[in-house]
Amino acid sequence: MAKVVSRIEPDFARQAYVVEALKGVGIVTRQFVRNIFGRKDTPTVQYPEERKPYAARFRGRHRLMRRDDGQVRCVACMLCATACPANCIGIVAAEHGNPDIEKYPTRFEIDLLKCIYCGFCEEACPCDAIRLDSGIHSVPSMTRRDQKAGVLNLMAIGAPSIAMQGGEFKAESHGGDSH
Ligand code: SF4
Ligand code: SF4
Structure with a gap:
């Protein structure tokens, strides 16, 4: 179902952009101050001390x-x-x-x-x-x-493989057996 979005009719103040530009500066300034003094709200990972876990499907280097x-x-x-x-x-x-x-x-x-x-x-x-x-x-x-x-x-970073030459496996050997 289509979502109906109400449109704001442009008046003189909006079309002059001065008030809107000042509102924008206010939002950016508020965010800047919040980021400086309210670090708990900042979604920053302090790499390399902090590391986000990789997705389970991440494979890594060859x-x-x-x-x-x-x-x-x-x-x-x-x-x-x-x-x-x-x-x-x-x-x-x-x-x-x-x-x-x-x-x-x-x-x-x-x-x-x-x-x-x-x-x-x-x-x-x-x-x-x-x-x-x-x-x-x-x-x-x-x-x-x-x-x-x-x-x-x-x-x-390799490891011995127990695969038969030609691609046939004697047993399951996939997955990081060098670590
Ligand atoms: S070396 Fe080539 S085939 Fe292998 S993962 Fe990289 S781009 Fe893909
Ligand atoms: S055996 Fe063939 S496909 Fe496998 S790594 Fe060597 S060149 Fe590439």
């Missing part, structure tokens, strides 16, 4: 999972980079010494300034090599270069 022997699980198949809508994953592949593994990434880099944290890379990965479940917020930095997360950085 991490690269490891094999049992500590090597990165990534086989440099490029599926995550292909699926990434922000085009922010850079991978350089090399031949692995183990013929069962075939390839591994000599360079795996995510530009966190371009990433939109959509999770497509995690969904595209066939071997549980990349996850977005660390719960770690991206930190600010002084340079753009520091926002490029490399393979060691991504593995540092």
Whole structure:
């Protein structure tokens, strides 16, 4: 049902705007004084001492999972980079010494300034090599270069994965098992 809003007819005083402008200044001044002297009414979070809890669906930064022997699980198949809508994953592949593994990434880099944290890379990965479940917020930095997360950085917050190569799980392993 449509809501009927009553309109205030403009009179000379309103159309001159002087009184309305002064009323506006009064409201802003009142709010300013209230914020200065009545901090309990100010909805300000005193970060970093105070932190608001994240939503339950917050996933956090990417991490690269490891094999049992500590090597990165990534086989440099490029599926995550292909699926990434922000085009922010850079991978350089090399031949692995183990013929069962075939390839591994000599360079795996995510530009966190371009990433939109959509999770497509995690969904595209066939071997549980990349996850977005660390719960770690991206930190600010002084340079753009520091926002490029490399393979060691991504593995540092990774964990061994018990997924079978190819994406099949032996048991439920999703969700921050590195913390
Ligand atoms: S979360 Fe999305 S934007 Fe970020 S690297 Fe993965 S696919 Fe790309
Ligand atoms: S999809 Fe998985 S295995 Fe393939 S390159 Fe990306 S992280 Fe590595």
